[in-house]
Amino acid sequence: MAQAIASSTPRLKALYKSAYVKELQAELKLGNINQVPKLEKIVVSVGIGKNKDDKHHYEVVRNTLTKITGQHPVDRMAKKSIAGFKIRAGMNRVGISVTLREARMYEFLDRLVNVALPRVRDFHGVSVKAFDKSGNFNLGIVEQSIFPELTFEETQLLHGLQVTFVITGGNKEHSRALLEKFGIPFEKQGGKS
Numbered sequence: 719m720a721q722a723i724a725s726s727t728p729r730l731k732a733l734y735k736s737a738y739v740k741e742l743q744a745e746l747k748l749g750n751i752n753q754v755p756k757l758e759k760i761v762v763s764v765g766i767g768k769n770k771d772d773k774h775h776y777e778v779v780r781n782t783l784t785k786i787t788g789q790h791p792v793d794r795m796a797k798k799s800i801a802g803f804k805i806r807a808g809m810n811r812v813g814i815s816v817t818l819r820e821a822r823m824y825e826f827l828d829r830l831v832n833v834a835l836p837r838v839r840d841f842h843g844v845s846v847k848a849f850d851k852s853g854n855f856n857l858g859i860v861e862q863s864i865f866p867e868l869t870f871e872e873t874q875l876l877h878g879l880q881v882t883f884v885i886t887g888g889n890k891e892h893s894r895a896l897l898e899k900f901g902i903p904f905e906k907q908g909g910k911s
Contacts, residue, residue: 728824730900738899746892755853755887755896760823762787763794763815763880778875779814786865787816787826829865830881831901837864843905846894853893855883855902 734757742754764779783791794813818826835841848856859879862868885893898904 728821728828730828731821731824734824734899738896742892742895742899746895753887755885755889755892757823757827757896757900758819758884758886760818760826761815761882761884762818762826763813763882764877765813765880775875775877776814779877782862782865782868782877782879783814783816785867786862787818788822789816789818791816827900831903833866834859834864835903837866841903843903846904849890849893851890853885853888853890855885855893855897857881857883 739751739754742748743751746754748754762783764783766776766779780791791814794815835844844857848858850856857880859881861876862879863876883893883897885896887893887896894904
């Protein structure tokens with residue numbers, strides 16, 4: 719009695735394909751539908767740095783990334799030697815990261831926008847200055863306790879996260895328009911936050 723399990727398309731991916739592509743093409747006045755910005759991947763990373771020799775801290779960070787992304791993280795090696803941090807080039811475990819693509823990427827984005835970010839205390843929106851010159855967006859999260867997947871015990875040792883949205887198109891304005899469609903709340907320009 720083997721049946722094929724029907725995979726459901728994540729909500730944001732379905733919205734992107736059915737509505738957002740056409741809306742963005744019209745709003746950004748793009749001639750070709752292939753010029754519409756597209757979310758390529760999301761990279762969630764944590765730097766261990768000063769706690770590189772603490773196995774308990776490493777396990778907590780690894781467990782956090784596994785639970786909030788649903789994917790096994792990868793250790794990152796040091797590219798350069800930094801004497802002040804006692805790091806040598808090629809040293810392992812200076813960071814941990816997860817690269818999300820396709821369905822898991824859209825599901826993580828949906829949970830981040832609709833569940834995790836509203837739980838940030840005194841939240842006024844994310845910075846509009848966090849775009850790089852290629853149009854990618856970087857979001858720093860101060861503590862992992864905003865994710866409901868983690869229990870109270872798992873949030874006793876606090877650490878931050880870096881979430882990078884890699885977007886095709888290479889334009890800050892186009893990338894921001896795409897992220898606004900997905901529901902990323904940007905801070906208001908006139909007020910102080």
